[in-house]
Amino acid sequence: MARPRNQTQRRQDLIAATIDTAGRKGLRALSMTDVAEEAGLTRGAVLYYYEDLESLLVEAHRAGIERLGERRDTLVRGVDSSAEQLAVAIRTGLPDGPEDALMRLLYEFDVLAGTSQVHDELVEALYRRQLATYTSILQRGAASGDFAPRTSIETLAMNLVALEDAYGLHIVVGNSLITVEMAEKAMREAAAGLGAPPGDTP
Template sequence: MSRDGGPSRRSIIDATARLVVAQGVEGIRIRQVAAEAGLSTGAVLYHFPDQDALLLAVHEDAVGRYLATRRLACEQGATPFDRITSVARAGVPPWADRDTIRLFYEMHGRTARNSEHAGLLARLWTAEHSLYVDLIEAGIASGDFVTEAAADVATQLLGLEDGLVLQQVSENPGFDGEVVVRMFTQAARVLLGIAGPASAVDGRVL
């Protein structure tokens, strides 16, 4: 069996992700992962020779799955602004998986010491930024948005989204998912030069 596939590898990655969310990155041990996955230590080491390789695989897996859901969200919505709102919501719990978001913030601590983790977070930012740029440019072309700085506005929107979600997953009681999306869309309307009443997405008026 290839070291890159099989149900054992999947169960190891899932078990490690659960442990990272529950107790943080630094306390993870191979024996713990094996117990959580219901496997032997040797089975874990067969797929991942050390803790660093295991944590990097968990991080890569989370980034890939998270980006896939955000790309799907680009197709949802009747207007360019609705689609931007849909993409934003896909990054906000409970529409986004809360544990995945928390895992990302746990992995932030490794970026200063590990260039591969830093590269993953940079890749994540670049991919999310590109989604917003594409949607903004489509809205400019259709006449829905009034801005000449699609890349700059995308940077502002993504930075705002990240900051609001950080407050939410840090258990700030003033930031539930609905509040985060409302604050995001209010700012986005200003940045995109939209006038008039808010539109509805997924049955909610924003």
């Protein structure tokens, strides 16, 4: 009975190796051999679990979205007020910097949208998760009186996701004119200007 558990763990290890390696090398330069070396396996051993690189990339894309979304949602749930939750959501939705391998990889996966139905669906899944995080915070804040949105909550949430994606892309490509701190400040000011002032980041 131990074999299925071992196979599950091995698949998880391969997905982690794919995320780490692709984050460093980029999708265009990634090979199955690279993943195998990162995982400490032979290329043939990797092919035992995944028939090709594309099937492994799909699982890595799905796992990356879950890792990013769950990390943020956990941190948001860790604070009480809607204003603090919005501050946490803004900060943790941005990359840590150009070296943020997971965020850089997720942006690269966006390039695959339009070439693969599965990747199209995963890009949309990430967007829906981002939208849901902001929407739920804004709804709670409006209900409690912490926020007084000057536009619909749906539109405000969409704008925050759009800013998050745009600033995040500049950060991961290393645009020296936009730092993480500048992007966070700009998003906070935009939210405040539309009636949802974030609190201090815990």
